[in-house]
Amino acid sequence: MSRLSFLLMIAVMASALYLVRTQYESRSLTTEIDRATSLARNLETENDRLDVERRAQATPLRVEKLAREQLHMRTITPAITQYATVPGGVAASVPAEVRP
C-alpha cells in the first residue's frame, strides 16, 4: 500500500514539475509572439514611413524643379507632340492611370 502511495506521489511530483515547465515554456513563447508582433508592426509603420518618404521625393513640385533645372526640360505642348493611334483604337484616348 505504502509503495503505491509512494509511486503516486512520485507521479504527482513529476506532473507538477512538468506543469511548471509547460507554463514556463508557454510564457516564453507568448513573449516571443509578442515580440514578433510588435516587430511586424514596427516594420509595417517603417514601410509606411518609407512610402511617404518615397512619395515626398516624387511630388510634382520636386519632379518639375529637377526636370527644369537639372535636365533642362520644358513643358510639352501639342505642337511638339506626335500622336499615335494604336490600331484597335483603345490606347489613344485612355488616360494613363498608372499607379506609381
Add this chain to the structure above:
Amino acid sequence: MSSRSVQYTSSPLLASKTPIWRSQFIVAVIAAGFLGLVARAAYVQVIDNAFFKRQGTVRFVRTLDLPANRGRILDRHGNILASSVPVPSIWANPEDIERDPAKLKALAKLLGMNPAELDKKLQDEDKTFVWLKRQVDDSVAKEIAALKIKGVYDRKEYKRIYPEGESVAHVVGFTNVENLGQEGVELTFNKALGGKAGSRRVIKDRLGRVVEDIGEMVPPVDGEDLQLSIDSKVQYFAYEKIKEAVLTNKAAAGSVVVLDVKTGEILALTNYPSYSPGKRGNLSGAQLRNRALTDTFEPGSTMKPIVVGLALEKGLVTPESTIQIGNGKFKVGTATITDEHAHGLLTINQVIQKSSNIGASKLALQMQPHDMWEVFTQVGLGQKPQVPFPGAVSGKLRAYKTWRPIEQATMSYGYGLSASLFQLAQAYTVFAHDGEVVPVSLVKTNQSVMNGARVFSSQNAAAMRNMLHLVTIQGGTAPKAQTMGYAVGGKTGTAHKVEGKGYASKKYRGFFVGIAPIDNPRIVVAVMVDEPTNGAYFGGDVAAPVFSQTVQQTLRMMGVQPDMAVKPQVVTKVEKESF
C-alpha cells in the same frame, strides 16, 4: 567491570529532571504557529480573497492599448496625400528626474526651449508624467537618449505627413497633435480615417515582458484609406498657375476648380495663399480659407449663359434671333442698365460673345421669375454643394416672389445673387454634360459616366457650348482663354467687390468659367482672381490665362487628343540610314 566504570544512565547531565510542561509548551507554540498560518491562509484565500486578488492583478496584469493606424488619404492614382508615421515624443517624470544642471541645459537646447522653460515644466515634483516636447525629429530623440538623463523618456506617437504640401492643403486639411482632424477631409472623414483603438489584458513579468494573455483581446480596427478624386498633378499645376497669376496681378488671392464633366469628380480644388499642413506656426485665417468653397461673390456675367439657355429652352429665341441693344442704355423702371459699347443689333450668340448686359436683361424680362429661380436652383445656386467640406456655403438666391423687375434684370447678368466659385463650376456642367447637372464628388467614384438632373435639352446645351466657344475666339471677351490644340469655351466675369453696404470702387474680382474641349467636353475649369491691383482686372485678362494653361496640362494628363490642327514644331527629323 572496574570500579572506574561509569553508569551513563545516571549521567548528571541527563539526570537533570526536565519538567514536562516545557515540551508541552513547545508543541503548543508550534501548533499555535500552524493555526496562525491556517487562519491567515483562510483569510487570504476565503475571507478577503477579492481584495488580494485585486492587489495581485494590479501588480502584474496590465491593460495595453492597441492604437489604430489612421487611414491614409490618397489621390485618384493612389499617390499619398496624407499618411501617419511614428515619431518620438519626449516626456519626463519630474518625481525622479536627475537634476544635473549641465545635462538639463543640454536637454533644453535639444528641445529648442530655454532652461527656465524646462525648469518650469519639471517644477511639480508630485507629478509622474509631463510632456516635454511632442513629435520631435528622430535625430533629436536619439541625441536626447544619448544624454542618458534618468527620468527622461521617449514614446512613439503618430504624426501626419503631407508630402504634397501647399497645393492640396485646403482639400486635405490637417490633424492636431492628438491625431484628430481639424480641417478639410481630415475633419469631415475623421471617424472613418481614425479607426478604433483596441486593447488587450496581459500579465507582464518582472522584466516587463508580456507572458500571458488574459481574457479576450479587442483587436484595433485601422482607419480606412480614403481615395479622393483629386489628381495630384492637375492639382499641383493648377496651384502653380493660380499662384503665378496672383503674384503677377498683385492680387489678394485666387482659386481654381477643375471638375471631370463625365463623372462629376473634382480633379483639382486649390487656392492661393495656402499653407504647409505640416508646419502650422503663424497661420492666418486668410491662408486657411478654402476660398473656392467659402467665399461667395456676385457671379456677374457668368450667369448670362444660364439665362440664355433658359430662353432657348422656353423657345423664346434661337441662337440666331436678334435683339436690339441700341445705344448701350436700357431703362428698367427708374434704373438704367448699361453696356460698355453701343452694339446696336446683336444675335443671341453675340449677346454671350460680347457679354451684353442689356441683351441678357431683355431676355430675362420676358421670363417668369419662377422659371428663372427654378433653373438657378437646379444648377445649384443658393444651395450648399454636396461636398464633404467643412464651411462650404450656399450663397444667396432670394425667393422669386420678392424679385422686382429691376432685380430680375440685374440677376440675369449676375448681380443681386451670390455664389462660390465651386458652385459656378458645378453650374457649368449643365452645358458640358449635355444639359444635365452632374452631382459632384470629392471621393473617387470608379464610374465612367454619372447621370445628372436634366435642366436643358442636349440640343440647347450644344447651342450654348457654341456660344461659349465664340467668347474665346476673335471678337469675344476672352481670347486669352484659348489653348493650343484644343477648342475651348467659357464665360468671363468681373464683379465689383462688395464692401460694407455698397460696392467698393476699385476692388474687383475677375473670374472665368470654361469647358474643354468644347465639342466633346471632358473638364470644367473655374478660375477666380481676387482683387487684382496691377492694372488688369477683367476676368478675360486675369483669369482666362490661368484657365488656358490649366486646360492644356489637364487634358494632356488625361490623354485627350487635341481636336484642333496644330502647326507642328517638332524639330528633329529622322534621317534615312545609309550604309
